[in-house]
Amino acid sequence: MVQPENEKRPEAPAPEEKKAVFATESLNLWYGDTHALTDINMEQKENEVTAIIGPSGCGKSTYIKTLNRMVEMNPEVKVSGKIFYRGDNIYDRRFPVEELRTRVGMVFQKPNPFPKTVFENVAYGPKIHGIRDKKILAEIVENSLKGAAIWEEVKDRLNENAFGLSGGQQQRLCIARCLAIEPDVILMDEPTSALDPKSTLKVEELVRELKTKYSIMIVTHNMQQAARISDRTAFFLNGEVVEFDHTDKIFSNPEDERTEGYITGRFG
Numbered sequence: 001m002v003q004p005e006n007e008k009r010p011e012a013p014a015p016e017e018k019k020a021v022f023a024t025e026s027l028n029l030w031y032g033d034t035h036a037l038t039d040i041n042m043e044q045k046e047n048e049v050t051a052i053i054g055p056s057g058c059g060k061s062t063y064i065k066t067l068n069r070m071v072e073m074n075p076e077v078k079v080s081g082k083i084f085y086r087g088d089n090i091y092d093r094r095f096p097v098e099e100l101r102t103r104v105g106m107v108f109q110k111p112n113p114f115p116k117t118v119f120e121n122v123a124y125g126p127k128i129h130g131i132r133d134k135k136i137l138a139e140i141v142e143n144s145l146k147g148a149a150i151w152e153e154v155k156d157r158l159n160e161n162a163f164g165l166s167g168g169q170q171q172r173l174c175i176a177r178c179l180a181i182e183p184d185v186i187l188m189d190e191p192t193s194a195l196d197p198k199s200t201l202k203v204e205e206l207v208r209e210l211k212t213k214y215s216i217m218i219v220t221h222n223m224q225q226a227a228r229i230s231d232r233t234a235f236f237l238n239g240e241v242v243e244f245d246h247t248d249k250i251f252s253n254p255e256d257e258r259t260e261g262y263i264t265g266r267f268g
């Protein structure tokens with residue numbers, strides 16, 4: 001049978017050939033005169049967790065904030081180089097930044113729910129995107145809370161203020177809020193640093209589950225965490241990527257002695 005033109009079957013990628021969600025090329029960034037990122041080149045694969053580790057002030061947060069162009073909210077910032085998101089350069093003047101921010105969600109260090117009910121926190125994004133139907137909103141809220149592994153804990157508290165939840169619950173609520181806008185990538189900036197060990201483990205478990213549907217980038221100071229949950233790890237130092245490789249390689253047999261020094265606790 002003759003196949004119509006548009007029915008060609010794409011070849012399934014081999015496991016080692018996962019698609020790149022982000023490809024960063026020769027990225028440099030300055031805050032005024034401070035050169036915060038120097039010649040960053042790296043590629044993040046889809047459906048993987050990429051961890052960014054390194055000592056305080058090495059540029060981890062700055063780097064992930066370049067990926068949704070949030071860093072430019074600071075007028076002092078100057079950026080050169082390219083970052084391709086699924087093949088398009090997000091620093092091209094014509095790139096639609098608002099759309100980027102709906103595809104690339106972000107979860108911050110401190111849980112930052114809105115001063116609204118649990119339900120409204122999650123429904124907020126979809127409402128902004130024009131969804132008004134109450135039944136659809138209720139479905140989105142339930143699915144997002146389930147996706148963030150917090151539904152069972154809050155299903156009877158949907159109309160309570162989110163500030164009444166524990167810190168760990170608030171962080172998972174913020175993850176649910178992020179899922180509600182159906183992102184493709186989730187950026188997480190030290191998402192467990194304000195949480196107790198039990199809540200931390202819950203969020204770590206969640207991250208491992210979420211990577212089946214999303215691509216995740218996580219900044220962490222906790223090296224055990226990076227080793228537990230990530231597929232690849234980038235070690236940043238003084239605004240540069242010293243080493244970027246599979247996580248087990250970085251933690252068992254790093255190429256660079258500075259990486260080894262950091263992961264064995266000799267500095268940082």
Ligand SMILES: Nc1ncnc2c1ncn2[C@@H]1O[C@H](COP(=O)(O)OP(=O)(O)OP(=O)(O)O)[C@@H](O)[C@H]1O
Nearest residue numbers: 031034036054055056057058059060061062063074
């Ligand atoms: N708003 C800003 N204005 C000026 N300089 C900044 C600003 N934000 C960060 N920097 C500088 O850029 C560099 C990188 O900072 P960044 O916050 O990205 O590091 P980090 O690795 O995430 O640190 P930490 O682990 O402490 O959060 C540092 O030298 C920092 O002082």
